[in-house]
Amino acid sequence: MFNGFYEELHEEFREVVREFVTREVAPNYQEWDAAHMMPRSLWEAAAENGLLGLAVPEEHGGMDLSDYRFRMIIDEELARADCLAAGLAFHLHDDWVLPAVLQFGTEEQKEAWLPRFMDASLITSVAFTEPGAGSDLRGIRTKAVKNDDGSWTLNGQKTFIGNGISGDAALVLARTGDSYSLFLVEKRDNPGYQPGRQLDKMGLKASDTAELFFSDVNIPAGNLIGEEGRGLEYAKAVLPQGRLALSAAAVVVTDTVLTSTLQYVKDREAFGQPIAGFQHTRFQLAEIAAQLEAAQRMLAAAVEQHNDGGLDQITAAKLKLHTSEFTKQAVDTCLQLHGGYGYILEYPVAQAFLAVRLMTIFGGTSEVLKETIAKDLLS
Ligand SMILES: Cc1cc2nc3c(=O)[nH]c(=O)nc-3n(C[C@H](O)[C@H](O)[C@H](O)COP(=O)(O)OP(=O)(O)OC[C@H]3O[C@@H](n4cnc5c(N)ncnc54)[C@H](O)[C@@H]3O)c2cc1C
Known part of the structure; x- marks a missing residue:
């Protein structure tokens, strides 16, 4: 990010994160990538370093780091070490499930779950999408029926x-009669809660992504989030933070890829000169740098709004649309500047290319975001 965005406290936090990434994540990441899974010990190490559940308030034993810049530092340091999948895994836990519990959970639920959020004994997933319904969540068929x-x-x-196999609990959106409700469903003591196939993604392989099957799973009454029948409303309410998180990741990845591409074009020679000497190369890099700064400023304004009490749906939709589409195009351009090496997976730009392809799909596709924005424009 640009100078002045972070303050001293954030930079102190960055030291902790950087040390954690260097020691716990980077040396093992290739192994996890090959296994399509990160071990629980990673989550436990993150917990020991105070990197899970950043926004948990002090009264629940947390650090109350609700200033979103702290979350961004985790993304930045993981991206810099080319460990993007770890960022995705933490993001589902901290940017989707945690805000739902903080905003809509009861005091009892917070007391029961938040300490476990932070100590990695409750790794969580977001379970909204179904085989027949993604963008249009009204089409979901998973059903919860109330017992006597x-x-x-x-x-x-x-x-x-995401975290479907490695996780302990899922934030599940289910039909309850004619409406929808949100539950935190725990795997333990529930044999009917079965992760299915591990899905073979094109990128971000170190984070597990799976099908989940629920067969007569018992959910205690106390695991309903908020009020019965308001699940879609709650799911919508957590979208802005999820979209903010994805946008922050998009900006960070572009920044990291641009930095490594600048070095590459200075080092690589063709026709007797560094490829950085060609006007075409220079213009493309200049365009990315200018657009990146615009994206950073847009992100910074959204972070400020989030920190001041709430990012609105339309700003979040515009931010995610802009940053994810820009990143997709910028990383593609940087890959092209690497020539054949850009296509080889040991080059971070190739990994980034595969990772960022998700960003215009997950958390609301670009088309759905355009519909949201247009609806607001024309209302
Ligand atoms: C790697 C990965 C990780 C994911 N992680 C999670 C997770 O942890 N939890 C979770 O719940 N979900 C997750 N998702 C699901 C993701 O959020 C959905 O894939 C996404 O919301 C799109 O839904 P869909 O795949 O059903 O596509 P569809 O909704 O079927 O869309 C197909 C196409 O139709 C377009 N379309 C749909 N509606 C409209 C419209 N109104 N106007 C114009 N075009 C439209 C879409 O933009 C898209 O191009 C993940 C997906 C992937 C690939």
């Missing part, structure tokens, strides 16, 4: 669930 004792019985199937 107030508990619920859950049946259905989800797909594309």
